[in-house]
Amino acid sequence: MKVVKFGGSSLANGEQFKKVIQIVTSDPSRQVIITSAPGKRFAEDTKVTDLLIAYAEHFLDYEDTSAIQAVIFSRYQEIAQTFELPADQLVWLKKELRKLQEKTYPNAAYLLAAFKAHGEYFNARLLTLILNHLGVPARFVDPREIGLLVTSDPNNASVLPDTYENFEKFKYGSEKLILPGFFGVTAEGEIATFSRGGSDITGAIVARGLHAELYENFTDVDAIYAANPRLVKNPYAITKMTYREMRELSYAGFSVFHDEAIVPAIEGRVKINVKNTNHPDRPGTMIIPYQEFTPLTRVTGITSSKHFAALYLHKFLLNKGAGLTLKILNILYKHGISYEHMPSGIDDLTIIFDKSQLTAEKKQAVSRDIRAALRPDELSWIDDYALIMIVGEGMHNRIGIMKDIILAISDHNINIHMINQGASEISIMLGTKSADADRAVKYIYEAFF
Numbered sequence: 001m002k003v004v005k006f007g008g009s010s011l012a013n014g015e016q017f018k019k020v021i022q023i024v025t026s027d028p029s030r031q032v033i034i035t036s037a038p039g040k041r042f043a044e045d046t047k048v049t050d051l052l053i054a055y056a057e058h059f060l061d062y063e064d065t066s067a068i069q070a071v072i073f074s075r076y077q078e079i080a081q082t083f084e085l086p087a088d089q090l091v092w093l094k095k096e097l098r099k100l101q102e103k104t105y106p107n108a109a110y111l112l113a114a115f116k117a118h119g120e121y122f123n124a125r126l127l128t129l130i131l132n133h134l135g136v137p138a139r140f141v142d143p144r145e146i147g148l149l150v151t152s153d154p155n156n157a158s159v160l161p162d163t164y165e166n167f168e169k170f171k172y173g174s175e176k177l178i179l180p181g182f183f184g185v186t187a188e189g190e191i192a193t194f195s196r197g198g199s200d201i202t203g204a205i206v207a208r209g210l211h212a213e214l215y216e217n218f219t220d221v222d223a224i225y226a227a228n229p230r231l232v233k234n235p236y237a238i239t240k241m242t243y244r245e246m247r248e249l250s251y252a253g254f255s256v257f258h259d260e261a262i263v264p265a266i267e268g269r270v271k272i273n274v275k276n277t278n279h280p281d282r283p284g285t286m287i288i289p290y291q292e293f294t295p296l297t298r299v300t301g302i303t304s305s306k307h308f309a310a311l312y313l314h315k316f317l318l319n320k321g322a323g324l325t326l327k328i329l330n331i332l333y334k335h336g337i338s339y340e341h342m343p344s345g346i347d348d349l350t351i352i353f354d355k356s357q358l359t360a361e362k363k364q365a366v367s368r369d370i371r372a373a374l375r376p377d378e379l380s381w382i383d384d385y386a387l388i389m390i391v392g393e394g395m396h397n398r399i400g401i402m403k404d405i406i407l408a409i410s411d412h413n414i415n416i417h418m419i420n421q422g423a424s425e426i427s428i429m430l431g432t433k434s435a436d437a438d439r440a441v442k443y444i445y446e447a448f449f
Ligand SMILES: Nc1ncnc2c1ncn2[C@@H]1O[C@H](COP(=O)(O)OP(=O)(O)O)[C@@H](O)[C@H]1O
Pocket: 006, 007, 008, 009, 010, 036, 039, 197, 218, 219, 220, 221, 223, 224, 225, 226, 227, 228, 229, 230, 253, 254, 255, 256, 257
């Protein structure tokens, strides 16, 4: 049995639904289908998830929501009409969309999560209706019914281990099972979503939990490329890569697959095949365990991510001061801030953060506390910090890679704030200014491909 996840671009309108239905009906082993919410139909379009966020915000601001409800409903209606689904079969959707406002939620964050999750929920129910309408036996499966349990973190949840025990008890026949991606249920019975793009995570959890032979992740590109196709023209298509290469690359910018989705796949040793809904016969990219992998290139992929900020600290004899790092960590803990990386020198330390959790007040408070506790010679924030990751199993024990990377960018006036190699055997991380990140990826790509 295969678990097949379709991203928002694959389910954006009726024409895309037709391709999805062709894909799932052409192979009986494609039995479990995970849906995203309808995505963008064209570049300037708005994803249904974003429309639902706007709906929640209008409601919280006591604004009229009828127009936004109508826009959301029309997205599903257009899909239903493509298949000539009788209009009365969509009455429930309109009603449930409206009733989102009448339910009670523990707080605004849970309200937002419940509104957002309905993009996937409606799409899964609609796909089930369309399949049945076309005579294909299919059943909608609610995350509540299958026991997909998540932490009580309404908009950034993680799966709870009990989920997998619940999945073992789940009984099903030969019908197609249609599950909405992106959300689960907390111990208190509330809806909580994963972070954005999280339908990939649902797919991986379900593939692990139901012991799938393969997790097929359908999107809008023929393969995962060695660099973002929006940055590099006709990039090299990766045919095979390892779990940990994917994890590192998706963490640092390969948005085609959610970085957290790799974990359930590794735990269940489920192979992943990223494929194109628009060209389903093309092989796509296989993501596999290391044991089955032979590197074809030195570098597998190059990526950049710009959502970072860094705190640079200089203090002579930093290396001699017992407990200095512990003091910093305590300060971060006190302010509820997690850090991403902390590369250090003899007298220097850079702490790299995900920008989204920093406010001007938090930054000031952290600086104040560090100054008081450590008395640094220099302490400064770098607000526009980007990480460049060069990743490849083929880099392990290969001499000269670093030289080639530095040569590739040194002629272009790109200042490297930090180089981090060694923590992971298969990646090199560079810190640059955000403005330089895309150029750096292009030049490094050209040096290796
Ligand atoms: N290295 C890469 N290889 C392929 N696609 C990439 C890469 N980096 C970023 N992308 C982007 O990821 C997009 C697909 O991911 P996403 O928009 O989440 O799709 P979906 O709608 O299927 O969930 C592609 O259209 C592409 O622009």
